[in-house]
Amino acid sequence: MATSxxxxxxxxxxxxxxxxxxxxxxxxxxxxxxxxxxxxWYTTGFLVPNTFQDEAGRPPxxxxxxxxxxxxxxxxxxxAIRQEEREGDDDATGSQEESSSxxxxxxxxxxxxxxxxxxxxxxxxxxxxxxxPPEQGSDDKGWSRTPRREVCSLSIDKLGPSNDxxxxxxxxxxxxxxxxxxxxxxxxxxxxxxSVSVFLLNKRAQSGGKQIxxxxxxxxxxxxxxxxxAQGFPPRRDALQQASKDGDERLAALLYRRDLCFAxxxxxxxxxxxxxxxxxxxxxxxxxLTTTWLPTASVQRVLxxxxxxxxxxxxxxxxxxxxxxxxxxxxxxxxxxxxALYDATVEASASGEKPPEAGPAATAFNAAGGVRRRNYRSDxxxxxxxxTLP
Numbered sequence: 001m002a003t004s005x006x007x008x009x010x011x012x013x014x015x016x017x018x019x020x021x022x023x024x025x026x027x028x029x030x031x032x033x034x035x036x037x038x039x040x041w042y043t044t045g046f047l048v049p050n051t052f053q054d055e056a057g058r059p060p061x062x063x064x065x066x067x068x069x070x071x072x073x074x075x076x077x078x079x080a081i082r083q084e085e086r087e088g089d090d091d092a093t094g095s096q097e098e099s100s101s102x103x104x105x106x107x108x109x110x111x112x113x114x115x116x117x118x119x120x121x122x123x124x125x126x127x128x129x130x131x132x133p134p135e136q137g138s139d140d141k142g143w144s145r146t147p148r149r150e151v152c153s154l155s156i157d158k159l160g161p162s163n164d165x166x167x168x169x170x171x172x173x174x175x176x177x178x179x180x181x182x183x184x185x186x187x188x189x190x191x192x193x194x195s196v197s198v199f200l201l202n203k204r205a206q207s208g209g210k211q212i213x214x215x216x217x218x219x220x221x222x223x224x225x226x227x228x229x230a231q232g233f234p235p236r237r238d239a240l241q242q243a244s245k246d247g248d249e250r251l252a253a254l255l256y257r258r259d260l261c262f263a264x265x266x267x268x269x270x271x272x273x274x275x276x277x278x279x280x281x282x283x284x285x286x287x288x289l290t291t292t293w294l295p296t297a298s299v300q301r302v303l304x305x306x307x308x309x310x311x312x313x314x315x316x317x318x319x320x321x322x323x324x325x326x327x328x329x330x331x332x333x334x335x336x337x338x339x340a341l342y343d344a345t346v347e348a349s350a351s352g353e354k355p356p357e358a359g360p361a362a363t364a365f366n367a368a369g370g371v372r373r374r375n376y377r378s379d380x381x382x383x384x385x386x387x388t389l390p
Contacts, residue, residue: 016294020045021222024127024149033142037216038131039106045293046221047128047174047202050108052210107267110223111199112291114263115183115234118192122154123228124176126167126200128220133213143216154227156180156196164201172205174220187237199266200225225268225291232278232285235260251364262286269295310334343368 002010021042022029034041116122131143150167158180165176178198183189200223208214227233238253238261263270268291277284304314312335313319322328 012294012296019043020293021129022145023222023224024147030129030145030147032145034131034145035141036143037133037212038129038143038145038221039212039216039219042221045223046106046219047110047200047223048106048108048215048219049202049204049206051206052106052108052215106219109199109201110225110265110267110291111197112225112227112263112265112268112270112289113195113197113236114227114289115189115193115236116156116196116229117231117234118157118194120156120229120231122156122198124152124154124198125226125228126150126152126174126176126224127226128174128223131216131219131221133217145221148220150174152176154178154198156194159194164203170204172203175201175203177201189237193234197266198225198227223291223293227289229287232280232287233262233289234280234283234285235262236264247363254364260284263289265291268293271295310338312338339371 017026017029019042021038022032024030039046127147127149130146130148132146133143134140152165152167154162154165154176156178159182161179162177164171167174167176176198178196180194180196182191183193183195185191202218202220204218206214207218262272262285271290271292272286273288273290276286276288278287279285313322313331322331
């Protein structure tokens with residue numbers, strides 16, 4: 001029988017397949033055939049050529065549903081056929097008039113920013129899918145997918161932008177490009193570390209008009225960029241939290257000081273496998289960064305658990321009956337004592353924190369002490385007999 005965690009994972013995979021489509025590892029589906037153009041069938045996960053930036057999608061006419069609505073509401077091919085008929089009319093008349101100011105913008109690039117040492121070698125693995133349209137006038141309206149995978153090496157040995165690194169035989173195709181800047185010393189980065197942004201660009205040439213049947217064959221779908229560095233990627237430092245004077249921001253920096261950020265995505269999110277972390281001196285590093293169009297996060301289950309030897313009632317019915325009992329303070333006071341023990345343990349573990357975390361830590365522990373004192377007074381007051389108001 002499947003566990004709840006397995007069922008949730010299956011739901012996430014089904015959602016990704018529905019919104020984005022099959023990836024390189026999905027052997028059973030990566031040669032799929034779609035009854036509609038892929039940009040109507042899928043919602044996200046693709047890069048259009050930069051020549052389509054000005055008009056990535058035509059607005060709907062009148063009260064007609066948008067492309068996204070058609071893909072979600074009509075599983076048949078009728079939506080795509082009607083769209084092609086409208087676009088054919090536009091081609092015949094040469095009209096570029098728009099009946100609505102709404103535009104559908106699609107990205108033509110995706111990438112991530114990270115920290116790396118000067119001279120590092122990065123292996124870049126790019127996977128995507130190309131869809132071949134049906135022949136004009138053919139009864140077969142299927143779009144056939146061809147999986148693509150390219151591997152190249154990036155040498156981060158100088159500051160500034162790199163030349164385009166082609167991923168296809170045609171220079172006007174998909175390519176990688178990176179730009180390196182020196183990591184800011186004011187944030188504590190060593191002098192030999194660079195702040196690097198790596199981008200995947202779709203520079204495929206336009207063929208025909210700007211309609212879907214011309215755009216989708218030169219778009220890249222289910223795009224994924226994976227970077228691997230044997231030396232590891234150092235964690236990034238949050239300049240906003242370090243410079244913030246807001247109390248909530250400083251407290252958040254204290255609470256999440258051990259949650260590391262290794263990269264920031266552009267048009268995509270970035271995933272790090274927890275099992276991929278390595279230790280390099282005093283800091284942890286990751287060796288592989290992977291882009292994703294559907295980011296996920298694991299939320300640990302939290303259950304009330306008291307230290308051994310301390311028994312405190314947790315049921316609402318028991319607590320309601322306890323409110324009428326003279327033993328209320330004997331039963332609830334151990335909870336206050338357990339909280340004091342926990343606070344002392346946390347305070348001891350954070351006693352070595354350095355600025356900027358030291359200030360918020362002291363403020364938080366002072367506030368926790370006030371909470372403990374209020375809880376103790378509340379428990380004491382519960383033991384007092386009820387008094388009738390005059």
